[in-house]
Amino acid sequence: MKEYFREILSNPLDLVTAGQINFGCFPDSISNINYLDANRPFGIPTPKAFKYLRLKEWQAFQLGNKDFFILIAVYNAKLISINQFILYDKINKQLFKYEQRAPFWKTKIANNLLNSESKFSNKNFKIEIFNNLVNNLVSIKVDIKKTGKLPPIKANFEIKVQNKLSKAIVVSIPFGKNRGMYSFKNLAPVNGKLEHGKAKVYFKSENSFSIMDDHKGYYPYNMKYDWVTGASIEKGELIGFNLTNNQSINPEKFNENGLWKGNKLYLLPPVKFIRPNGTDNEWLIRDQYNMVELSFFPEVHNKIKFNIVALKSDYSGP
Incomplete structure (x- = not known):
């Protein structure tokens, strides 16, 4: 069987150049994610206001150590925004889910990661993400009332x-x-402190990880994707992966699959997700190059369901 290869292109100055989106795999974050400048992304002339309302945007983090897993997400689907802080206590197998849904204009998603902010804030629920890739730093503040x-x-x-x-x-x-x-997806160590009621949990870079996902797209109305990600620290080495099967028209050339190991990124081929007994039971993730053979067993479930005018979601994510 031939070896898998995916070309890494030089970074463009802008994601969209002269109306055309630059497609490919790149070595670094793109500083200007100017999707609204794309020419006829839906096949017909559309004003920028319409393109803005069709642009899905989110910034999310999976944080973890041997005892806890955390999901932090600010997600703007337009028409509605969903903001989540989910804590899973792996020792006691307890899930704590905090969620605020709001009009889309209440949630801000950064245009780039160089020097920017993504946030949602009201009197009871606040998530603030400060991006400073110029100095290779991202910080997160969370304050949620009882x-x-x-x-x-x-x-x-x-x-x-x-x-x-x-x-x-x-x-x-x-x-x-x-x-x-x-x-833009990145695996990195994390330092921090979590106060959960009276409990205090410290995350230290030598035993804690973060996977960041900065994400924007003109997804189809019927948006579909399968996704699994994970990380751990083994003998002091940070290891993680991201595997997605989305609506790419050429997943062999264009996908977001990769393995981080030994301070290196290894690009992975397209994958398929097989769930012979439904989403609540074992997932089988496989490829055609014999590079990916993963079995995933969900412990808890995070479901997002809503139906608002032309926007409907039936999402199931462990």
Whole structure:
């Protein structure tokens, strides 16, 4: 069987040049994610206001150590935004889910990661993400008041981003002739402190990880993707992966699959997700190059369901 290869292109100055989206795999974050300048991404002339309302945007983090897993996400689907802080206590197998849904204009997603902010804030729920890739830093502040039976949350995290060339998965993937998605994914150590009710948990870089996903795209109305990511620290070495099967029109050339190991990024081929017994049971993730053979067993489930005018979601994510 032939060896898998995916070309890494030189970084463009802008994601969109003269109306055309630059598709490919890149070595570094792109400083100007100017999707609104794309010419006819939906096949017909459309004003920028329409293109803005069709652009899905989010910034999300998976943080973890041997005892806890955390998901932090600010997600703007337009029409509605969803903001989440999810804590999973692996020792006691307890899930704590905090979520605020709001009008889309209440949630801000950064245009780039160089010197910017993504945030959602109201009197009871605040997530602030400060991006400073110029200095290879990202910091997160969370302040959530007691909600029903859920205790209050306060958290501060600092991520030393591995932003050397080709350490992040940076892709622009086509869904059509001039329509697609952009993503920057990075694995890095994290330092921080979590206050959960009366409990205090410290995250130290020698035993804690962060996977960041900065994501924007002109997804189809019927948006579909399968995704699994994970990380750990083995004998002092940070190891992680990202595997996605989305609506790429050429996944052999354009995908966001990779393995981080030994301070290196190894690009991986397209994968398929097989769930013979549904999403609540074992997932089988496989490729055609014998590079990926993963079995995933969900422990808990995070479902997002809504149906608002032309926007519907039926998302199931462990």
